[in-house]
Amino acid sequence: MKRLNDRLARSMVRVLRERLGLSPAQITWAAFWASAAAAVLIASRWLAAGLVLMALGQILDGLDGAMARQYQLVSDEGHRLDTVLDRASEALIFLAFAIAGLVPLAHALLAIAAVLLLTTVCDRSGFDPGFKRFVLYFGAWLPYPTLFAVIFGVNLAAYVIGLLIIDCQFQVRMDRLGGDLDTVASRAVAEEAGDRPNDGIRPPTRESFSARQIADSG
Amino acid sequence: MKVFTHILATTVGVQALDLHGRDAVLAYGFGVAIDIDHALKAPFYLRAVGLRDERGYYWRSSLQEPVAFLWIAPLCLWLGTAVPLLFFAIHLLMDYSVSFEKMPFYPYSGWVTRGWLVNVPDNVKEAVLFVVLLVANVALWLSRR
Numbered sequence: 001m002k003r004l005n006d007r008l009a010r011s012m013v014r015v016l017r018e019r020l021g022l023s024p025a026q027i028t029w030a031a032f033w034a035s036a037a038a039a040v041l042i043a044s045r046w047l048a049a050g051l052v053l054m055a056l057g058q059i060l061d062g063l064d065g066a067m068a069r070q071y072q073l074v075s076d077e078g079h080r081l082d083t084v085l086d087r088a089s090e091a092l093i094f095l096a097f098a099i100a101g102l103v104p105l106a107h108a109l110l111a112i113a114a115v116l117l118l119t120t121v122c123d124r125s126g127f128d129p130g131f132k133r134f135v136l137y138f139g140a141w142l143p144y145p146t147l148f149a150v151i152f153g154v155n156l157a158a159y160v161i162g163l164l165i166i167d168c169q170f171q172v173r174m175d176r177l178g179g180d181l182d183t184v185a186s187r188a189v190a191e192e193a194g195d196r197p198n199d200g201i202r203p204p205t206r207e208s209f210s211a212r213q214i215a216d217s218g
Numbered sequence: 219m220k221v222f223t224h225i226l227a228t229t230v231g232v233q234a235l236d237l238h239g240r241d242a243v244l245a246y247g248f249g250v251a252i253d254i255d256h257a258l259k260a261p262f263y264l265r266a267v268g269l270r271d272e273r274g275y276y277w278r279s280s281l282q283e284p285v286a287f288l289w290i291a292p293l294c295l296w297l298g299t300a301v302p303l304l305f306f307a308i309h310l311l312m313d314y315s316v317s318f319e320k321m322p323f324y325p326y327s328g329w330v331t332r333g334w335l336v337n338v339p340d341n342v343k344e345a346v347l348f349v350v351l352l353v354a355n356v357a358l359w360l361s362r363r
Contacts, residue, residue: 106295110295110296117288117289124325149296152292156292159288160289163280163281163325164258164281167258167279167281167325168258168262171259175265178266185321190328
């Protein structure tokens with residue numbers, strides 16, 4: 001998916017980077033401000049205009065990562081900024097729908113909570129169905145309370161699935177180490193932390209495990 | 219705790235609170251069916267241990283640990299009922315009285331505990347609870363006739 005996105009965005013990224021001299025972080029911020037402006041419009045009940053700006057924000061949001069990958073500018077800091085501003089954008093837009101009276105405030109807050117919960121595990125589990133702002137474009141065909149129910153339900157379910165995926169990854173580590181949970185869990189957790197790259201947990205290789213075992217026994 | 223004990227505890231709650239329809243389904247879902255994660259761990263057990271009986275294998279997952287309150291609480295707010303929260307809490311209290319190792323807050327913390335009442339043998343706790351719940355169920359059933 002990322003590769004397809006990068007291929008589609010290549011020429012636009014080149015213009016933004018080489019002609020305008022923008023950095024991925026600046027694009028991330030531009031995406032956030034476009035989404036914030038969209039939230040203001042939606043809260044003011046200019047729904048169509050708000051959705052157009054939201055789409056602009058999402059396009060920019062796709063370009064920051066593509067630019068970072070194309071120009072080898074990928075960093076933990078950039079990933080963190082992208083995640084924080086994405087969640088902030090979604091929160092503003094969801095609250096805007098509540099302020100406009102299109103959904104109950106409680107449902108908007110619960111949808112935000114579900115998305116935030118998923119965010120806490122999706123890097124490690126590698127599982128994110130992407131049912132967030134995107135769902136709101138279907139408002140022309142389905143009532144917004146239904147769409148918020150979908151956002152809440154899918155993200156909460158994805159959070160539970162994500163937890164189970166991480167559990168299974170942990171169990172694989174536990175089984176490799178052998179022994180009871182209270183004797184091995186701390187080693188498995190330490191190993192997990194050591195192996196965790198940006199994009200989630202990678203199971204240790206046989207070589208790395210053996211080396212660690214030798215280190216432990218020594 | 220064994221699944222029969224969970225069924226008895228949930229049935230006591232369902233009878234005592236006079237739950238029907240959706241609420242009864244939620245009660246059994248979060249009081250009993252939440253144990254489904256043991257089935258998820260079965261392939262791991264078979265691969266790591268085989269068919270022999272090995273005590274102390276980590277059969278649990280975060281589906282039935284306190285960390286699950288993070289998703290059960292919002293679900294209760296959305297559904298407008300505290301039934302899942304209540305019956306899940308009962309399930310947890312029962313499980314934490316058995317001394318197998320647990321990771322209450324994984325994946326957010328790697329802390330391991332054996333729960334509470336660890337000095338009392340597990341089979342004694344389970345047997346006492348089973349009898350108490352059985353009597354309570356029969357008493358409730360008779361009082362409703």
